[in-house]
Amino acid sequence: MNLSYTIRRYFLISVKSNIRFVTNSVNLLDVRGKIPENPVNTLKDVSDITPYFPESFNLSAYINTSQSLQNLVHLNVNLSKIEKKPHIVNKILKLDLVNDIQKHILFLKDYIHVDNIGPFITKNPLILCEAIEDLEVRVNYLQSKHFNQDDIKRILSRNPFWLMFSTLRIDKRLGFFQQKFSLSGNEIRQLATKQPKIITYNLHHVNTNSFVIKEEMGFDDNEIKFLILDKPKLWMLNQKSLLQRFNYLHNVMKIQHSTILRHSNVLLYRNFLIKQRHMFLEKLGRAQYNPNKENYVPITALYEDTDVEFCRNYGKCHVDDFNIFLKTL
Amino acid sequence: MVQIRNAAAAYRSLNGLICVYKPSCVSVRHVQHIIVTNLCRDLNALPDRPLEKRVEIVGPTNAPMQVKLLPNYADDPRVCGPRYIDKDFRCSWASHLGLFSSGVLLLGINDGTNLTYLLNTARPTRAFKVHGQLGKATDTYFWNGRTMERATFGHVTRAKVDRVVAHMQAAHQKTMYELSGLHMDSQTTYDLASEGLLRPANSKLPVIYGIKCVHFEPPNFTLEIQSVNEYEKYLWSLVHDLGVQLKTVAHCTGVQCIRLGKFGLDLSLLRKHWQMEHILHNMDQCQQIIEQNENLIKPKSAHLTV
Structure with a gap:
């Protein structure tokens, strides 16, 4: 089969349409049934004639004839996830194997571990459509801001969308975080390395969560600075559930701000997990979170470890008792 | 297992x-x-399961062609999506x-x-544990609603609750016969009724077969209700009605289904x-x-x- 021809055909095809092509099977049978009358015809090489490629709504229809798609699969790219967005597929299909895809992958190889290149492209296939020069400029920008090589590697592999942002936007965003939380140069680098996703996150969302943490929860500026460097994930949570978690910890369980600050992991767990363990301890009369009194239960007990270990260490009972308790809620 | x-x-x-x-x-x-x-x-x-193979016939058509058995990429979960x-x-x-x-x-x-x-x-039938609280009425009859009224509940005793609850249960006996779809004056109805309780013929109206107060510690109390065709809001309003009949007000703080038929x-x-x-x-x-x-x-x- 003529590969270049099929690929060229294949690039022209729009995957958006989901019309299926139906061949007229009756006609085909008629042709097959007859013995060819002219033996000269059979001597002609017709292998360069390929069957008509019908339009398809997924990529698996084309993969067996497309070398570039096969190569992407060998890289461990999940095409089934990419094809959910037809506008991206249309762009990806028009790429050239040697010129575009190979160059980009060779570029990415320097910053991302080989095993992670597939998942990286799955998450952000449009990186293959960006110009290599732009990507180099964006990496150079990070170097100019004194991020060391390991940091850059971590940033790029943890946030596949970082390279899609122009240096101007990244600069603005880094400035925004630095100003908003009054961070020093080292601290902003620490934040960007620790949680690169927050830099490219929706800034409106970050603003509303800052409001929740400052005004509604009542942490002061220094505590907020500590929190964003310790748990940047808090700024990426749904503000409603974040407030609900804090409300339960502070107003129902009567846990002080300072304790929450020390164990800020507690805010990352879903409310029902904390709630059911706390209610169980309360039922047993063991909900005592003050380290200065006897029978102290650390707040980490509410989210760490499995239920079995929690019951053994802090509930002093069997896990079945805990399960029976859960069926009374 | x-x-x-x-x-x-x-x-x-x-x-x-x-x-x-x-x-x-x-x-x-x-x-x-x-x-x-x-x-x-x-x-x-x-x-x-192992990946499917694909037969491909390649080569010029005027010479002996080659038959190849190749892996079928279209069957790979990375291409066609997860199996389930x-x-x-x-x-x-x-x-x-x-x-x-x-x-x-x-x-x-x-x-x-x-x-x-x-x-x-x-x-x-479904059995429910319905938790209620005396002294406060809300617009939704549930704890999350807006408070509409407050009242004292010092006069409410266990005996009074039991009496009102028994009265509510008795009032539902008549609905049970009406909803069974039988003619009230017939011999068949009499025969069936003499043997036990009847099922409702349709799912239109709730029927309560038993209410009992299982826990009473003012202001909190718990009712155990066996019923058919009930729904959440109906059970809430039941608690509200109980409050009114006890000459105070009440709202529901929780509904828990503890049994459905034989499933506990x-x-x-x-x-x-x-x-x-x-x-x-x-x-x-x-x-x-x-x-x-x-x-x-x-x-x-x-x-x-x-």
Whole structure:
């Protein structure tokens, strides 16, 4: 089969349409049934004639004839996830194997571990459509801001969308975080390395969560600075559930701000997990979170470890008792 | 427990009823979604069948052509998507529980959806624990509503609650006969009524067969209610009515379904156990209960089955 021809055909095809092509099977049978009358015809090489490629709504229809798609699969790219967005597929299909895809992958190889290149492209296939020069400029920008090589590697592999942002936007965003939380140069680098996703996150969302943490929860500026460097994930949570978690910890369980600050992991767990363990301890009369009194239960007990270990260490009972308790809620 | 060999065998055995414990503030639809996605996740993690091969005939057509057996890329889960997706599962509930109710919920998976339909038309009774609080009335009759009225409740005693509750139960006896679909003056009705309680013929109106106050510690109290066709809001309003009849006000603080027909709390799966192994085990247990009690699915008389 003529590969270049099929690929060229294949690039022209729009995957958006989901019309299926139906061949007229009756006609085909008629042709097959007859013995060819002219033996000269059979001597002609017709292998360069390929069957008509019908339009398809997924990529698996084309993969067996497309070398570039096969190569992407060998890289461990999940095409089934990419094809959910037809506008991206249309762009990806028009790429050239040697010129575009190979160059980009060779570029990415320097910053991302080989095993992670597939998942990286799955998450952000449009990186293959960006110009290599732009990507180099964006990496150079990070170097100019004194991020060391390991940091850059971590940033790029943890946030596949970082390279899609122009240096101007990244600069603005880094400035925004630095100003908003009054961070020093080292601290902003620490934040960007620790949680690169927050830099490219929706800034409106970050603003509303800052409001929740400052005004509604009542942490002061220094505590907020500590929190964003310790748990940047808090700024990426749904503000409603974040407030609900804090409300339960502070107003129902009567846990002080300072304790929450020390164990800020507690805010990352879903409310029902904390709630059911706390209610169980309360039922047993063991909900005592003050380290200065006897029978102290650390707040980490509410989210760490499995239920079995929690019951053994802090509930002093069997896990079945805990399960029976859960069926009374 | 059944040893699961591969995904296809596991999928074939996923037909039947399961009994789960629905937490409050999680809707029934969400429970269905969680269970189906968990099943897909667990099935996709199981050993998959080998990839299909593809025959390709290549070479010039006027010379002997080559037949090649090549791997079929289109069959790879990375290309055609995961083997099991949400749409592969049908899931339906036997009887609905409101958003704020918790407790026993029966779900039918794949062929089990048929069973949930039969179970629903057989109208098994449900037992509820309804928690209430005296002294405050809200606009929704539930704790999350706006406070409409406050009243004292010092005069309410256990005996008074029992009396009002017994009166409410008696008032529902008449509805039971009206909803059974029988003619009130006939001999058949008399014969049936002399033998026991009757099932309602349709699902239009709630019927209460028993109310009992099981816990009383003012201002909190708990009622245990056995009923058919009830719904969340109805149970809330029942608590509200109780308050009014006790010459005070009350609102509901929680509704928990503790039994549906023969399916009790001990059978129900907790949220942390909504995984394939546990679901398969639970399905077997539910199947046994259905086989032991044929009346649960196909009741032969108009009497209350469970």
